[in-house]
Amino acid sequence: MASPTYAYQPDYVTPPGETLEELLDERGMSQVELAERTGRPKKTINEIIQGKTALTPETALQLERVLDTPASFWLAREQQYREFLARQHDDEQLGQQISWLNDVPWREMVKRDWIELCDKPINQLRAVLRFFGIASPHQWDAVTAAFRQSQAFAANEMAVATWLRQGERLAQALDCAPYDAARFRQALQAARTLTREEPAVGSQRLPALCAPAGVAVVIVPELPQTRLCGAARWLTPTKALIQLSLRYKRDDQFWFSFFHEAGHILLHGKREAYLDTDKQEQPEHAEDANRVVAKREAEANRFAADLLIPPDALTSFVAQQAPTFSSAAIERFAAELGIAPGIVVGRLQREQRVPYTHFNGLKRALPDS
Numbered sequence: 001m002a003s004p005t006y007a008y009q010p011d012y013v014t015p016p017g018e019t020l021e022e023l024l025d026e027r028g029m030s031q032v033e034l035a036e037r038t039g040r041p042k043k044t045i046n047e048i049i050q051g052k053t054a055l056t057p058e059t060a061l062q063l064e065r066v067l068d069t070p071a072s073f074w075l076a077r078e079q080q081y082r083e084f085l086a087r088q089h090d091d092e093q094l095g096q097q098i099s100w101l102n103d104v105p106w107r108e109m110v111k112r113d114w115i116e117l118c119d120k121p122i123n124q125l126r127a128v129l130r131f132f133g134i135a136s137p138h139q140w141d142a143v144t145a146a147f148r149q150s151q152a153f154a155a156n157e158m159a160v161a162t163w164l165r166q167g168e169r170l171a172q173a174l175d176c177a178p179y180d181a182a183r184f185r186q187a188l189q190a191a192r193t194l195t196r197e198e199p200a201v202g203s204q205r206l207p208a209l210c211a212p213a214g215v216a217v218v219i220v221p222e223l224p225q226t227r228l229c230g231a232a233r234w235l236t237p238t239k240a241l242i243q244l245s246l247r248y249k250r251d252d253q254f255w256f257s258f259f260h261e262a263g264h265i266l267l268h269g270k271r272e273a274y275l276d277t278d279k280q281e282q283p284e285h286a287e288d289a290n291r292v293v294a295k296r297e298a299e300a301n302r303f304a305a306d307l308l309i310p311p312d313a314l315t316s317f318v319a320q321q322a323p324t325f326s327s328a329a330i331e332r333f334a335a336e337l338g339i340a341p342g343i344v345v346g347r348l349q350r351e352q353r354v355p356y357t358h359f360n361g362l363k364r365a366l367p368d369s
Contacts, residue, residue: 013084015051016077023067038062054078093136094122100137103158104128105223114166132165156225160275163223164231167243171216171235174207178238179214181266187213188262188307195308195340199251199366203244206258215240215265217258221368222247229253232261233273240265251364252346255339256304263303268296276300308343318353325354327362340364 024034031049035042040059047053055078060071098121106128110117115131118124129136132143143161177183187210194202194209207217216235222228222245231243242261247253257276264274276297317333325348327341334341342363348354 013081015081016055016074017049017051019077020063020074021049023069027067034066037066051081054082091122094125097137098122098125101125101128105159105162108223109162112166131169132161159223159225160228163220163226163228163245164243164275167218167220167231167241168235170218170220171239171241171243174211174216174218176211176214176216176239179240184210184213184215184262184266187215188259191258192308193338195251195255195343196334196338199254199364202251203254203366210242214238215242215262217242217244219244219246221245227277229276230257230261231273231275232264234270237270246366246368249366249368250342250346251340251366252342254366255308255343256346259304259307260300263300263307264296267299267303272296274300305347308339309337309347313337314347322353325359327359330359330362 024031031045032042035045038045038059040062044053048055048059055074057071057075060074060078063069063074064071101121101124106115106124109115109128109131115127118127134140134142143165144157190209191206194205196202197205203219210217216239218241220243226245227247228245229247230245232241234240242258242265244254244257244261247257260276261274268274274296321329330344330348331341334344337344345354345359345362348359349356
């Protein structure tokens, strides 16, 4: 989804005063006579011809009557010239900031068709700025402000922000109903059954399932150095976004990440953004703000774990099978719950009831996108 191609911009545009001067020469009219006929000061006419003074709508109307040339013609010439001057100034300013591209994964963005490949560095910079929706690198903080409280954001700020921005762009294109928590909970119950579908099918059906509840679900394969499994945030007060990365490309990780992000949407505030890696650890001496984040991550983990596998059901299954679990028993249990067997395996592994080397054959691979 590269940025649109914009119209050709000429290398040089003459001021409307140059056209006016040529027209006066053709008609044998002096600047003094034109000033008298229009009622404009002689100095103003001269400065318009030299391009020092802008040609106003009032003057354009006067030229229309005196020279029988449409006011729209003069105003269009003035607009083109002033835009040309503004672009020249913009080139000078952006030309001093091209080195910012060294921090941007723009080649990967081009490869994924998120932006177009440009012929000049300054145009590549403009393509990147359009992608982020900012006027210049000086406005970078406007992109990152919402995520700075997250430790995950520090992994590689530029790569993470790029991944998040692409999710935002995809979500903005999704038509969603206003957010409805009750309807979203119903959608989550339906999503449990999707886990038994082939991963390519289940993941593709997920956005349509959640959109009527006001939640945009987008899948953006991870960028290098991001380490993110997913993210949750609010685009507007009535539209939430869940973004998934396909990290590890296994169905248990994918579905747990989805329900984890859903937990953030249902349980936590609309002002924060939640960036989640595969390990959400709380430092031993964390600051109060980090403790709040860790608490919310634990709540989202518990929400996802319990929604997928009710605690009583898991306790009963473990009591019956431990310590000698079998693939057949796991598959039967998953079928009873109506979820994919790989989710059960992932839960048993995370709780250290089975080694991470066991039963991985029950997990299924996800497509790249």
